[in-house]
Amino acid sequence: MKNLDKTDRAILAAVRQDGRIPIAKLAERIGLSETPCARRLKQLENAGYIEGYRAVLSRKALDIGVIAFAQIRFNIHDRALSDRFEREILAIERIVSCHNISGSADYLLQIAVRDLDEYGAFMRDVMRTLPGVTSVESMLSLREIKADAGFPLL
Structure with missing residues (x-):
């Protein structure tokens, strides 16, 4: 997957913002049905565009001043x-x-x-x-x- 198309970029932008976005919501946001959306997301993961998912921890709650x-x-x-x-x-x-x-x-x-x-x-x-x-x-x-x-x- 060398050339990312508009849909791939939309998927990456959405999961960058919310790594826990449900496939149904992701599919709706980018204008695909769930199965092709899930397949495209998996292809992006397998191709190395997505290295992993993680939580953004609260600096304030962790008392990091x-x-x-x-x-x-x-x-x-x-x-x-x-x-x-x-x-x-x-x-x-x-x-x-x-x-x-x-x-x-x-x-x-x-x-x-x-x-x-x-x-x-x-x-x-x-x-x-x-x-x-x-x-x-x-x-x-x-x-x-x-x-x-x-x-x-x-």
């Missing part, structure tokens, strides 16, 4: 060290996302914690002890303007 972005720098650029760093990052739940980036830093992390005290302790006890880390520059989110809504349908 601080979202921070941290730029991580290494002085030594060694593949084995980077691999160890990345393996350890994967196991840390407070790190919401991690990107290997270009520019003055090596990695950009998004971190979720309850408050500034917890963030300070997390920096001291976790981030600064990770393999390869020589500097961390933090930026705190003051207000979220747009949340992750999934990838755009280009």
Whole structure:
């Protein structure tokens, strides 16, 4: 499935917005009957356009008061060290996302914690002890303007 048609895009847009949408409602929304709609959805899943479904958890209900972005720098650029760093990052739940980036830093992390005290302790006890880390520059989110809504349908 290289070329997505209008119907495929409509299905992807609908399930991106609501992963639990019933097939009947999805079919009605995009103008197909249920069986062809279910078949098209299954084809999109099998072709890898849909990697999975998940719930969007409430930041407020979970008492997550601080979202921070941290730029991580290494002085030594060694593949084995980077691999160890990345393996350890994967196991840390407070790190919401991690990107290997270009520019003055090596990695950009998004971190979720309850408050500034917890963030300070997390920096001291976790981030600064990770393999390869020589500097961390933090930026705190003051207000979220747009949340992750999934990838755009280009």
